[in-house]
Amino acid sequence: MNQKKSSILIFDTNIFLKGIDINLFPNKIYTTPDIINEIEVIRYEARNRNIINRIHAAIESRKLIIKSPSEKYVYHAKTIAKNTGDLKALSDQDYSVVALALELMNSFEVELFTNDYSIQNLCHELNISVRSLFINGIERQIIFEIYCPHCQTIHKSEKLNEICEVCGSRFKRRPKKDF
Structure with missing residues (x-):
């Protein structure tokens, strides 16, 4: 019998920076240490204090799970990004969330939230479900x-x-x- 996979969300930096309340989402939310480090950068620490506090509260309540992707998935994402022309348009942080989505697709129904068009483009090529928040996402994949x-x-x-x-x-x- 085919058992339905549970559904999770993966958040990119720009989704956290929108200041949304993570508790409004019924699903578990995942992100990577690279994304958290990007938000906690010293020069933005004062401006992002409320966001950082929400993130830490979500981690403590186990609503938000921080996980590093395996290197083989990072490598795979970069290999495919060469084909789409997105290789140098994406940062290490961007590759980390795409790779995490690839890895977790083996166990969960994954939806990656990002407002980054290059990440969305790569996700379409990799058949990763992707959504944007407060903006329109890409209409079609571009090579x-x-x-x-x-x-x-x-x-x-x-x-x-x-x-x-x-x-x-x-x-x-x-x-x-x-x-």
Whole structure:
């Protein structure tokens, strides 16, 4: 008999920073240590004090679970991000929540909450259920290409934000015309 998996949510930094009350969600919520560390950065500590207090209360009540993803899932997320052109558009923190979603999909029904369009794009490619909060999410997945805006040459996704050796322009990304 097929047993239904329980449902969990995974939150990205920008969802916590909206100041939402975690207790309004009936599901367990997961995030990574990288996300918590990003919120607790010293320069934002005073501004984020209420958010940090809510997070710590949710951790104590076991409503919020902090978990690091396995490296193999981080590697898999980065490998797929090369294909979508999102590799350099995402931070280590971004990869941590995507990797955690991949890992937990083996045991749970997972929904990742983020307002980051690059994370949403990668999640669509990985078949991870993704939602935004207070904004519209992406309408469709986009495959990006990295290019030189002056020379119009196409480069590997790892080259995003690097400098063109021919003309000195900084590489950018744009949606591929046909994929």
